[in-house]
Amino acid sequence: MEKLKILCLHGYRQNADFFREKTGGLRKLLKKYAVFDFVSAPHIPAAIDDANTSVDDNRGEARGWWFSKPDNQFSSKDVTDIDTGFEESVEKIVKFAAEEVISYFPGFTGPYDGLLAFSQGAAFAVLLAALRARKEINMEFRFMILFSGFPSLSTKHSELMETHLGDIYCLHVFGENDKVVDFQVSEKLVGMFDCDKCEVIVHKGGHLVPALSAHKQAVTNFIQKMFELTFPGSSA
Template sequence: MRFLVQAAPTATRSLLAFSVSPRRRPGFATTVPHHRRNMTAAPAGPTPQQAKANGDKTEIKILMLHGYTQSGSLFRAKTRALEKLLVKLLAPSALLPTLIYATGPNRLLPSDIPGYQQPPSAGSEGGTLSDEAPPPPPDAWAWWRKDDATGTYRFFDEGMAAVAAAIRDAGGVDAVCGFSQGGAVTGVVAAALETGREAPDGPQGDWVHALREANGERALRFAVSYSGFYAPVERLAFCYEPKIETPTLHYIGSLDTVVDESRSQALVDRCVDPVVIVHPGGHHVPVSKEWAMPFAGFIKQHATLPQPKPGL
């Protein structure tokens, strides 16, 4: 059965998992939970209830992955309001979300950025060339570069190495949240960190082992994707078959003209019990309270579960 539930305006709301209608309206829907074969658990640290009783807060570390042409600092600037709301909404539950922003390793040239116009140099007049140095390249980065001729991802291993380094520097993370290309990376990372998923043999699987080592051989508690999409390349097929069992929350803009809905739906379809939020906007991260509340509820729901057990 497929149905939609409009987002309630109340300050508190339980979050349910759901299935999505092909023609979406803003809101969120639900499905019956599915048994997750990989998500065995072992206690790790105080529960939120114990932390609250002690007057402490349980930190939930979330790695934030920006979109194509962005950077970690730019993504943080765009989601600062969301970060503040999450902290406020989760404070009564003794949870402290800590958002960690990484930057992709592949710097983009102006020619790589759709619609980019090179600003005039400081000494130019009316577009006339000057003897001064040209302006610096834009602060635009990517996790990988798609080769249109072959359909493969160039610099993919470098991108995953940067993600592993960010996880390692953070001392491990509980979750990953990404926007656009970062949303695609989020699905890949969540799958790769699942302890029951077999990594590719040989060098093709080195990036998987590096990610798992960086996170202490632990799966993520959850993953969140804004305008993310399925990455249909052969070397990543193992990430989607079997389906991603890490709990996932997907935000999709009903007016998004950058990432087609079918691409986001393809990622949703490759997750077990995905939660999908449809917002009435385009290709961006909605940061108002109405759209932060489902995120906060999702964090609360999965932060209260035991930590996934390390692989043997």
């Protein structure tokens, strides 16, 4: 049976196993259409950050995609010329995707059809899409699902953030009560995509991957559309 292959990118101070646990409900909802693979960021943050990050003592070894501070920490609110570790993270993901082996689902091979990402992982996914659009990396994917995403404020990423992502479908999901990334900040990413390829879900929660029970049909419809575009004539 054909299924979409989706690579999942965790948030700051999370890791692959933690994010897999936190997306259990979503994966169950979409298992008819997709398999989900997970990868940890390569960098270890220096210390527990402030209120600009979400904290969970049981998340395991903390990881990050890049740092915005000279002491190897990160905040989505930092306007900075620092992006320590970003290039290494890009290299890791491009190499990981090129291996064409779905690590959590032996028997499925790549490339990935889409990215599902949360918080800093969502910001990183947008930057990957921009690098792809500018032909600066060799990594193909058709769509993204972004939870609590935000635009990078590093000046090193300014040109990337001006890139129009016209051939990528995107489902944006963010919470009205997000205290880490204001939903109005998440909304800024929407303008990078063509309006006919972009959908938005605003939930009542905070900085998390919500259960989405109230938006079950909208999420399912998006994934079903991606399935039909990827596998014309097939049925899940």
